[in-house]
Amino acid sequence: MSHADPDQLTLVALGEPAADRSTSDHVRGCAACRAELASLREVVALGRESHVELDLPMPSEAVWDRITAEVDRKNTTVVAVPPHRPRRRVRGLLAVAAAAAVIGAASAVVVDRAATSTPVAAEQLLARAQLSRLGTAPGGARGTVRVVRTGDHAVMRVAVDGMPAPQGLYQVWLYDGVDTMIPLGVLTGGEVEVPVPAKVDLTRFKVVDVSAQRLGQQEHGVSVLRGELG
Missing domain, CATH: 2.60.40 (Immunoglobulin-like)
Structure with missing residues (x-):
C-alpha cells in the first residue's frame, strides 16, 4: 500500500494546504500517515518554542534552496518541490523551517521592543x-x-x-x-x-x-x- 508523499505531509505540517484532494483523503483513511503527520506537527511545534533545541539531521543544499523558497513564498506564485525527497531530508526540512520560525518570532519581538521603547537620553x-x-x-x-x-x-x-x-x-x-x-x-x-x-x-x-x-x-x-x- 502506497503512502502519502513525505513532502506533502511536510507542507501540511507547516500549515500549507494539501496539494491535491487525494492526499487529504489518503491521510484520513491511513493510520500510518496520520501518525506521521502528527509526528511532523510535533516537530514544528517544538521548533517554534524558543527554548527547545531540535536534534535532527542537517539538510542538504537542495533542502536549503527549498527552505529559501518556502520563506519567500509570500512573494512567489509557485513553489516547486522535488517529488521524491528521502524521508530523513524531510525531517531536516522541518528542522530548518522550525528554526526559521523561531528566528522570525524572536526578530519580531526585538523590532517591536525597539520601536516601542523610549530611548534614554544621555x-x-x-x-x-x-x-x-x-x-x-x-x-x-x-x-x-x-x-x-x-x-x-x-x-x-x-x-x-x-x-x-x-x-x-x-x-x-x-x-x-x-x-x-x-x-x-x-x-x-x-x-x-x-x-x-x-x-x-x-x-x-x-x-x-x-x-x-x-x-x-x-x-x-x-x-x-x-x-x-x-
Missing part, C-alpha cells in the same frame, strides 16, 4: 560644586551639586549631609554674588533635583546657596551652605 555634565558650611551650620555639614543636561533641559541635583532637621525648611538658590538670588526649590530628605530655568546664565549665577527658611518666608533666609559652580 546626560551631559554642565557644572559641579562642593558646598561648604557657613558659620551658622554644624561642623560636619557639607554638600555636593551637579548640573546636568538631559534632552533639552537642565537640572540641578543637590545632596547635603550632616544637616539637622530644620525648624522650617531648607531652600536652594542660585546667586550672582552681588544682589540677585533665584529660588530653585525646597531641599527635603537631604537631596533634591530641581529644574534650572532655561534663561538663567550659569556663568553669571554660579553660586549655589542653601538657606534655612521659616515656613511661609518668601525672602532669602539664613545661608548655611554655599559653593561655586565650575
